[in-house]
Amino acid sequence: MxxxxxxxxxxxxxxxxxxxxxxxxxxxxxxxxxxxxxxxxxxxxxxxxxxxxxxxxxxxxxxxxxxxxxxxxxxxxxxxxxxxxEWGRPQAVLTPLGMLRQADLVPFRLDASPLAGAREIILMAPEGLKDFFPEVVKTNLQKQFPGAAVRLQRLRVEEFTNWHRVGKPVPATVYAKFWCTRQGALTLQNLLQETALEVRSGLNPVMVIPGLSSAFCPGLAQTLDKAPWPVVEVTSFPPSPAGxxxxxxxxxxxxxxxxxxxxxxxxxxxxxxxxxxxxxxxxxxxxxxxxxxxxxxxxxxxxxxxxxxxxxxxxxxxxxxxxxxxxxxxxxxxxxxxxxxxxxxxxxxxxxxxxxxxxxxxxxxxxxxxxxxxxxxxxxxxxxxxxxxxxxxxxxxxxx
Amino acid sequence: MSRYSVQVAIIGGGATGVGILRDLSLRGISALLIEQGDLAHGTSSRFHGLLHSGARYAVKDPVSALECAQENAILKRIAPNCIVSSGGWFVQRPEDDPGYVEAWLQGCRAAHIPVLEVPVSQARRQEPLLAKDILRVFEVPDAAVDGFKLVWDNARSARCHGGRYLTYHRVDEVRRDGNQVVGVRGKNLLTGEDFAVESSLVVNAAGAWADRIAASAGVSLEVVCDKGTLLAFNHRLFQRVINRLRSSGDGDIFVPHETITIFGTTSQRVEDPLDNQPTELEVKQLLSLGSALLPGLTEQRVIRVFAGVRPLHGEDSELNEPSGQAAGREVSRTFALIDHEAVEGIRGFLSVVGGKFTTYRLMAEKASDWAAAKLGSTSPCRTAQEPLLPDVPESLYREAQALLPCAAAEKMLERLGEEALPVLEAVRQDPGKGQLLCECEMVTVAEVEKAVADEDAHHLADVRRKTRLGMGTCQGAFCAYRALPLMWREGNKYDPLGVELIRFLNQRWKGIRPALWGEQLRETEFTRAIYAGLLALKESDGDSGGTA
Structure with a gap:
C-alpha cells in the first residue's frame, strides 16, 4: 500500500x-x-x-x-x-510552586486570573500528592496576592488510604484519574459542599486545586461549574494531567x-x-x-x-x-x-x-x-x- | 565579633584537618577547626575515591607505597562503613613495558603489599568489559573509599569528644605576637561578621590554600597545585579497582563506587586552587586513554566530570622543569610537616602539606604528635585503633529494613550509623517520610530533613555532600525540586527558593558541561524544560529575584 x-x-x-x-x-x-x-x-x-x-x-x-x-x-x-x-495576550497560570507565569494557550481553569480579585484563597492540599508542597505554594500565593487571606485546606480521599498508610506518594495523574471517575466527581462535590459552609462569599473566595485537569474530563468540569466560587487549577510537575x-x-x-x-x-x-x-x-x-x-x-x-x-x-x-x-x-x-x-x-x-x-x-x-x-x-x-x-x-x- | 579560645586552631576542613581535630579531641586537647566552605568541599571530595594499597607507588615512591600499605589496613579496620574492600587489579597490556612489571613486583614486595597473579582467562570472566588482549593481571588490596563519608565521620567522632568546627569561616590571618603565633582571625562568610580565635598553636592543613595561610603569618611555603580531572560513569563498569600496570600516567585508574564508576585522572599544574574547571578536551583525552582498558568507553554514559587540585609540596620536588603536562606526577606524593620554628623561627605554627587521602590519618597523627609535644600532653594517639563510629547494632538493621527498601536502608545506615535512629522514628510516625526523595541515590525525605536541620547545612550542596542527593544520573533534575521546599520549611534559610535552586543547578552544570552528549544531554534538555519551562525560572532569578 x-x-x-x-x-x-x-x-x-x-x-x-x-x-x-x-x-x-x-x-x-x-x-x-x-x-x-x-x-x-x-x-x-x-x-x-x-x-x-x-x-x-x-x-x-x-x-x-x-x-x-x-x-x-x-x-x-x-x-x-x-x-x-487570545493572540498576543498571554494569560497567567500557576507553576507547581504556586508562582504566576505566563502562557498563551491555556486549558480552561488553569487560567489564574480569578485570583487577582480574590480576598480569600482556599488552597486545597490533597494528601500525599506527589511533588506538591502546600506550605510553599501557600506562602507564594500570599506574597503575590497580599490582599487575600490564603487558607490551606487538607483533603483526604478514602480511595488512597492504602497509599497513605505505606507512605506512597500519589502522582498527579493518578489523583486526576480518580477525580474523573463518577466516584471521584461525587467525592469532590461533597468536599465542595463541606467547604462552602466555612466560606463567606462576600470575600470573593477562589479555590486553588492541584492534581487534576477538568478541561479534559467533562464530568469533573460539570462538578466544578457548580462550585459557588471560581476554581483555579495548578500546572503539575511531570507527569502532568493536563499534558x-x-x-x-x-x-x-x-x-x-x-x-x-x-x-x-x-x-x-x-x-x-x-x-x-x-x-x-x-x-x-x-x-x-x-x-x-x-x-x-x-x-x-x-x-x-x-x-x-x-x-x-x-x-x-x-x-x-x-x-x-x-x-x-x-x-x-x-x-x-x-x-x-x-x-x-x-x-x-x-x-x-x-x-x-x-x-x-x-x-x-x-x-x-x-x-x-x-x-x-x-x-x-x-x-x-x-x-x-x-x-x-x-x-x-x-x-x- | 565572635571570639573563641582553644589550645589548637586547625585551618582546613578536608580529610587531614578533620583527622587532626579527631586525633586531638581523642587526646583530650581542645581544638577548633575552621573551614572556608563546607567540610570536604575541596580536594577531599574531588578525587577518585581510591584507597591505595600502595601498589601504584611501588616503583617510584617507596615511602608512599609503604605508608599507603599500612594506612590501607588501618582504615579498613577503623572505617569499614566508608570503605568497600573490592580489591584492585593491575593490568598489563601488550604495549606496556615488561621491565616495569618486574620492578613493580619487587617494589610491592619491599612495601609488604600482597600481590596475587590472576590468570588472564579468569580475569576476563570476572570483568567482562576489560580489554581482551591483556597480558598479565595482579590483584592487590586496593579499595573504594567514600571521601565525604570519611570526612563527616571524623567530624562526628571529633564532636563526640569535644572537638568543634566552624564551616563557611574564612581565615584571613594567622596572628603573631612577635615570633609566637597566638591565633587566627577571619570572616564568617554567611553573616559577614568577623571572628577571632585565640590559641597556643595553629595547624595549617588548608591543602591547596596552605601557602596563602602561611603567607598571612609571614612565612613562606611552596605548594604546587596539580589539577586532576575525573569522570563519573552511570554504573559499575568493573567490580573492582582497575589500574594500568605501567609507570603512572593519565587515565589509568577505574574505581567502582556504589552504582557508579569514577575514572581518571590527569595531572596538570595550575596557578590557583579554584582552577578546577574540567574541559571537554580533557574528557575526550581521558576517554581515549581509558579505551585501552575498556574498549568502547566512549559509548558509556558520563554523568559528571569533576576536577580536584592536589596540593603537592613544592620543596620535595625533584623537578627541574617548573611547568609541563606531567609535572605534578614528578613531585613527591609523600607528605611533609613543616614546623615554622625550625625554618623561620616562628613558634607554635605547623603546616601539613602534600600527602594523599589514603594517608590522611597518618598525617593527622604526626601533626597531633607535634601539638601534643608542644602542649606537654602525653596521651598517645588512638586513631589507629578506635573505630570512627560505633558498630551499628543488628536490631537497627532489622528495624531499618522493616521500614525502608533494603538497599535504601543499608545505604542510610552506612551514611548515618546510629544517627539513623531519629530518621527511622520519623518514618515510623509518618510513612510518607520514607519516600525516596532522591530516587537515584535512594535518600528518604526523613534523612534529607535530618540533614537540613543540621546546623552546618547552609546550602543544598551541603546536604548533597552528606546524603549524596543529586549525585546520581538525574544530577538534581528531580531531587533539587523536592529537597528545596523541605529546606525552606525548616527555618527559612533558603528563601527565596529560586536563588538556591539556580545556585545548585549551576554547580551541577559545571560538571555536566564538559561531557554534554548522549543520555546526559537528554537529561539536560529535560532539566531545562522543568526549571526554565515549567517553573519559569530565569538565570536572573539566581541573583536576587523571585521566590520561585
Missing amino acids: MWDGIIIGGGLAGLVAGIRAQERGKQVLLISEGAGSLTFAAGVLDFGRMEELQAQENHPYALLGEQAVRDAFRYLIGLCPVYHG QGLYETLKEEFRALGGELLIGSGVGRVEIESQAVRRVIVKSRGKETAFAARAFVLATGGLFGRGITVSPTEVREAVFGLPLYVPAEWSGSAFLGEQPYARTGIAVDDRLRPRHPISRELLLTNVHVAGRMLAHWDPWLERCGGGVSLASGFLAGELL
Whole structure:
C-alpha cells in the first residue's frame, strides 16, 4: 500500500500534522517510537515574542511567518475547544510552586486570573500528592496576592488510604484519574459542599486545586461549574494531567479522522532514490515491515525525543542521517541562559524540506521537518515551544 | 565579633584537618577547626575515591607505597562503613613495558603489599568489559573509599569528644605576637561578621590554600597545585579497582563506587586552587586513554566530570622543569610537616602539606604528635585503633529494613550509623517520610530533613555532600525540586527558593558541561524544560529575584 503521508514521531508536531492531513482527506500513517513528551509538559502552550523571534534570521518563526503561527494558534482552539487564549495576550497560570507565569494557550481553569480579585484563597492540599508542597505554594500565593487571606485546606480521599498508610506518594495523574471517575466527581462535590459552609462569599473566595485537569474530563468540569466560587487549577510537575489530556485528545482526534497509529516501534532503515524517500522500514518483534508513502514528516522530537543523537564525536539525525546545523560553541556557562546546543537541528526551506546547513542545497524533496527537529530555536529560553511545534506541524500537515 | 579560645586552631576542613581535630579531641586537647566552605568541599571530595594499597607507588615512591600499605589496613579496620574492600587489579597490556612489571613486583614486595597473579582467562570472566588482549593481571588490596563519608565521620567522632568546627569561616590571618603565633582571625562568610580565635598553636592543613595561610603569618611555603580531572560513569563498569600496570600516567585508574564508576585522572599544574574547571578536551583525552582498558568507553554514559587540585609540596620536588603536562606526577606524593620554628623561627605554627587521602590519618597523627609535644600532653594517639563510629547494632538493621527498601536502608545506615535512629522514628510516625526523595541515590525525605536541620547545612550542596542527593544520573533534575521546599520549611534559610535552586543547578552544570552528549544531554534538555519551562525560572532569578 502507498500512503499519502507517513509521519515519523508522535508528539505535538507529529500529531497535529497527522490530524491536519487527515482533515484534508489524506491517508496517513503515524509511526512513533515512544509516547512523545507532552505528558512531561504542563499542558499549557507558549508562543513567545513573535516580533523578536521573527527578526532572528533563521528562526522557525522567520520561516513560517506570523500569519502561519496565528493560524496554528486558532487551529488548536478549534481542535481542542477547552483551550482558551487570545493572540498576543498571554494569560497567567500557576507553576507547581504556586508562582504566576505566563502562557498563551491555556486549558480552561488553569487560567489564574480569578485570583487577582480574590480576598480569600482556599488552597486545597490533597494528601500525599506527589511533588506538591502546600506550605510553599501557600506562602507564594500570599506574597503575590497580599490582599487575600490564603487558607490551606487538607483533603483526604478514602480511595488512597492504602497509599497513605505505606507512605506512597500519589502522582498527579493518578489523583486526576480518580477525580474523573463518577466516584471521584461525587467525592469532590461533597468536599465542595463541606467547604462552602466555612466560606463567606462576600470575600470573593477562589479555590486553588492541584492534581487534576477538568478541561479534559467533562464530568469533573460539570462538578466544578457548580462550585459557588471560581476554581483555579495548578500546572503539575511531570507527569502532568493536563499534558496527558492534550496528548490523549490529539491521539483520539487523529484516530477518529481515520489516521493509522503505530506506537512503540521506530524506523530502522530508509530507502531513498533520487532525493526522495520511498520507503521506511520498521523493525518490530524481530520482523521488518516496509511502508511506502508519497511524502514524509520528520517530527522525532530533537535531542530529548532521540531524533538527534549526540556522541563525543558526532551529532546525528537518527532516521535519515540528514546533516544538521550544529553551533560552533556547544554550551554556555549559565544553565538557564543561552545554550547554543539547544539550537541544533535541521535547516529547512519554506516548505519545511531539509537543506544543507551550509550550502543550502535541498536534500530531500518529499520530507517535511517539524517541531523540535528544526534548527535555530530554543523552547526554554524563548518560550515558544507550543508555537513552533503547532505551526510547523500544521504546515507539514498542509503540505502532505 | 565572635571570639573563641582553644589550645589548637586547625585551618582546613578536608580529610587531614578533620583527622587532626579527631586525633586531638581523642587526646583530650581542645581544638577548633575552621573551614572556608563546607567540610570536604575541596580536594577531599574531588578525587577518585581510591584507597591505595600502595601498589601504584611501588616503583617510584617507596615511602608512599609503604605508608599507603599500612594506612590501607588501618582504615579498613577503623572505617569499614566508608570503605568497600573490592580489591584492585593491575593490568598489563601488550604495549606496556615488561621491565616495569618486574620492578613493580619487587617494589610491592619491599612495601609488604600482597600481590596475587590472576590468570588472564579468569580475569576476563570476572570483568567482562576489560580489554581482551591483556597480558598479565595482579590483584592487590586496593579499595573504594567514600571521601565525604570519611570526612563527616571524623567530624562526628571529633564532636563526640569535644572537638568543634566552624564551616563557611574564612581565615584571613594567622596572628603573631612577635615570633609566637597566638591565633587566627577571619570572616564568617554567611553573616559577614568577623571572628577571632585565640590559641597556643595553629595547624595549617588548608591543602591547596596552605601557602596563602602561611603567607598571612609571614612565612613562606611552596605548594604546587596539580589539577586532576575525573569522570563519573552511570554504573559499575568493573567490580573492582582497575589500574594500568605501567609507570603512572593519565587515565589509568577505574574505581567502582556504589552504582557508579569514577575514572581518571590527569595531572596538570595550575596557578590557583579554584582552577578546577574540567574541559571537554580533557574528557575526550581521558576517554581515549581509558579505551585501552575498556574498549568502547566512549559509548558509556558520563554523568559528571569533576576536577580536584592536589596540593603537592613544592620543596620535595625533584623537578627541574617548573611547568609541563606531567609535572605534578614528578613531585613527591609523600607528605611533609613543616614546623615554622625550625625554618623561620616562628613558634607554635605547623603546616601539613602534600600527602594523599589514603594517608590522611597518618598525617593527622604526626601533626597531633607535634601539638601534643608542644602542649606537654602525653596521651598517645588512638586513631589507629578506635573505630570512627560505633558498630551499628543488628536490631537497627532489622528495624531499618522493616521500614525502608533494603538497599535504601543499608545505604542510610552506612551514611548515618546510629544517627539513623531519629530518621527511622520519623518514618515510623509518618510513612510518607520514607519516600525516596532522591530516587537515584535512594535518600528518604526523613534523612534529607535530618540533614537540613543540621546546623552546618547552609546550602543544598551541603546536604548533597552528606546524603549524596543529586549525585546520581538525574544530577538534581528531580531531587533539587523536592529537597528545596523541605529546606525552606525548616527555618527559612533558603528563601527565596529560586536563588538556591539556580545556585545548585549551576554547580551541577559545571560538571555536566564538559561531557554534554548522549543520555546526559537528554537529561539536560529535560532539566531545562522543568526549571526554565515549567517553573519559569530565569538565570536572573539566581541573583536576587523571585521566590520561585
